[in-house]
Amino acid sequence: MDLHFLILFSLSLIDFLSPAYGYDPLDPNGNITIKWDVLVKNEDGNQNIQVSILNYQLYRHIELPGWRLSWGWQNQEVIWDMSGSEATEQGNCSTFLGSKKPHCCLQNPVIVDLLPGTPFNKQVSNCCKGGVLPSFVQGPGKFGSSFLMTIGSGAPSSTPPKGNVKVGVGIPTNFSLGVPGYSCGEAHLVPPSKFYSDNGRRTTEAVATYNVTCSYSQFLSSPSPKCCVSLSAFYNESIIPCPRCSCGCQGQAGLKCVKSGETPPVLQMPTDDNTPPPDPLVVCTRHMCPIRVHWHVKVSYKEYWRVKMTITNMNYVKNYSEWNLEVLHPSLQGLTQVFSFNYKPLNQHGNFNDTGMFYGIKFYNDMLSQAGENGNVQTEILLRKDPGNFTFRDGWAFPRRIYFNGDECVMPAPDDYPMMPSRALLLSPPNYILLFFLLCILWFSGFFY
Numbered sequence: 001m002d003l004h005f006l007i008l009f010s011l012s013l014i015d016f017l018s019p020a021y022g023y024d025p026l027d028p029n030g031n032i033t034i035k036w037d038v039l040v041k042n043e044d045g046n047q048n049i050q051v052s053i054l055n056y057q058l059y060r061h062i063e064l065p066g067w068r069l070s071w072g073w074q075n076q077e078v079i080w081d082m083s084g085s086e087a088t089e090q091g092n093c094s095t096f097l098g099s100k101k102p103h104c105c106l107q108n109p110v111i112v113d114l115l116p117g118t119p120f121n122k123q124v125s126n127c128c129k130g131g132v133l134p135s136f137v138q139g140p141g142k143f144g145s146s147f148l149m150t151i152g153s154g155a156p157s158s159t160p161p162k163g164n165v166k167v168g169v170g171i172p173t174n175f176s177l178g179v180p181g182y183s184c185g186e187a188h189l190v191p192p193s194k195f196y197s198d199n200g201r202r203t204t205e206a207v208a209t210y211n212v213t214c215s216y217s218q219f220l221s222s223p224s225p226k227c228c229v230s231l232s233a234f235y236n237e238s239i240i241p242c243p244r245c246s247c248g249c250q251g252q253a254g255l256k257c258v259k260s261g262e263t264p265p266v267l268q269m270p271t272d273d274n275t276p277p278p279d280p281l282v283v284c285t286r287h288m289c290p291i292r293v294h295w296h297v298k299v300s301y302k303e304y305w306r307v308k309m310t311i312t313n314m315n316y317v318k319n320y321s322e323w324n325l326e327v328l329h330p331s332l333q334g335l336t337q338v339f340s341f342n343y344k345p346l347n348q349h350g351n352f353n354d355t356g357m358f359y360g361i362k363f364y365n366d367m368l369s370q371a372g373e374n375g376n377v378q379t380e381i382l383l384r385k386d387p388g389n390f391t392f393r394d395g396w397a398f399p400r401r402i403y404f405n406g407d408e409c410v411m412p413a414p415d416d417y418p419m420m421p422s423r424a425l426l427l428s429p430p431n432y433i434l435l436f437f438l439l440c441i442l443w444f445s446g447f448f449y
């Protein structure tokens, strides 16, 4: 069977399973879980709650401006007190007489994390990160956020409930993380969380625990792609660029770009963490993507081959902190050395590792700076040639799929891949030497006369 056909076929199969449909084949169990632990039920009907947001996604992370958790109360509950985070608005608490007013009386409260640097006496454990959540792989032990609150019935004890106002404290509905692309399900009662103290010698339990699962869909996040892939190889001088209009077309309404070499207009940086991030402002290119990934097949050795990967930030208004790159290639099974990135195999298909995650080394290249400011990171990787199936033919040496920060990148069409020249020139260095000797012999034997 023709390899092109095979590649196309497998691509279309992955297409069908891709995150656009809410299922990610590279991270099938990935989700963000909101855990609602009822720690105490007080005699006055109030409850002490611990809410935790846990990022169980292998590579997707939540960046600034961070999560903005919201929900809808079912019985007009109020939040009396909160620590580790805060509601963005108090709302109308005028029915509560006296000086002790609830923290938030809204039917649909919106909660934001406190900022780093909050005084210690206002912090709780795992709070105060400005709503940022690293991925499960990149932030071991730091992928969660928590806050504490006291909630109570919306009917103040001094005023008897009137009309159809229900009293009681329940579990809310309509959870939202406030991050584009995520949607959350309903809360489910699960076995109560256990808490350990005294070095694990004592265990306590929550009164009740509810889980809410939130999942990501690239299409919900943004209908147009955010990155593209260009290709080149030592055996062919042409560089195959990102496909035209991968992420948008120049001149398209609503898409701004800055011509290469020109200085971008003075940029309005977000002044506080509640303003949404600015729209991308990219370098004018045929692909208009904020991120370009270049895969260069650099050298062929006898038993190994070497690839250079470069990620270029073409966005003037964003530094990508804790970026990551997911790559599908059958040779990742034989990955021998990664020179300047971290690597973690994502072998979701049993023990056949054809998928892996590359990410920056802390304090060295984990930040991909904005365009115009040295906005690229690169590494070389060394891969073993599997004698059974390694080839430079038919685009085999190019990646099958690439994702940047979990969003799939647009690849050139397989028919456009750099092609091997005719078979004679396809020889690896030792064979050039052989060819040279062969020509010499032919020369001296008078073959050319």
Ligand SMILES: *[C@@H]1O[C@H](CO)[C@@H](O)[C@H](O)[C@H]1NC(C)=O
Residues within 6 Å of the ligand: 029, 030, 031, 032, 033, 056, 213
């Ligand atoms: C969410 O992720 C956790 C951790 O990987 C997993 O145990 C749980 O089953 C996932 N939930 C769903 C609904 O997929």
Ligand SMILES: *[C@@H]1O[C@H](CO)[C@@H](O)[C@H](O)[C@H]1NC(C)=O
Residues within 6 Å of the ligand: 071, 072, 073, 074, 108, 173, 174
């Ligand atoms: C939940 O959302 C639905 C649809 O947006 C809305 O009709 C309903 O009133 C909301 N419920 C609460 C308790 O906020």
Ligand SMILES: *[C@@H]1O[C@H](CO)[C@@H](O)[C@H](O)[C@H]1NC(C)=O
Residues within 6 Å of the ligand: 092, 093, 094, 095
């Ligand atoms: C606040 O709520 C009270 C009682 O429901 C109502 O009388 C009052 O008009 C509300 N105030 C505002 C500013 O909406």
Ligand SMILES: *[C@@H]1O[C@H](CO)[C@@H](O)[C@H](O)[C@H]1NC(C)=O
Residues within 6 Å of the ligand: 033, 035, 054, 190, 191, 211
């Ligand atoms: C609920 O979430 C916790 C993590 O916060 C997880 O350990 C547990 O397995 C989840 N339970 C269910 C039934 O999904």
Ligand SMILES: *[C@@H]1O[C@H](CO)[C@@H](O)[C@H](O)[C@H]1NC(C)=O
Residues within 6 Å of the ligand: 269, 316, 317, 318, 319, 369, 370
């Ligand atoms: C990116 O980082 C540089 C250096 O830390 C900073 O000067 C610049 O303002 C940042 N850009 C954005 C868009 O945050």
Ligand SMILES: *[C@@H]1O[C@H](CO)[C@@H](O)[C@H](O)[C@H]1NC(C)=O
Residues within 6 Å of the ligand: 332, 333, 334, 335, 345, 347, 351, 353
């Ligand atoms: C392949 O997967 C196994 C099992 O997770 C892992 O131990 C091994 O390091 C992986 N090998 C490579 C080259 O990624």
Ligand SMILES: *[C@@H]1O[C@H](CO)[C@@H](O)[C@H](O)[C@H]1NC(C)=O
Residues within 6 Å of the ligand: 330, 386, 387, 388, 389
């Ligand atoms: C390549 O061949 C090796 C054994 O020679 C085998 O283990 C591996 O699965 C093959 N890979 C592909 C993509 O067929």
Ligand SMILES: *[C@@H]1O[C@H](CO)[C@@H](O)[C@H](O)[C@H]1NC(C)=O
Residues within 6 Å of the ligand: 236, 237, 238, 415, 416, 417, 418, 419, 420, 421, 422
């Ligand atoms: C290089 O690859 C391009 C694109 O596949 C192809 O058109 C061209 O003929 C190749 N060049 C050589 C010298 O083979």
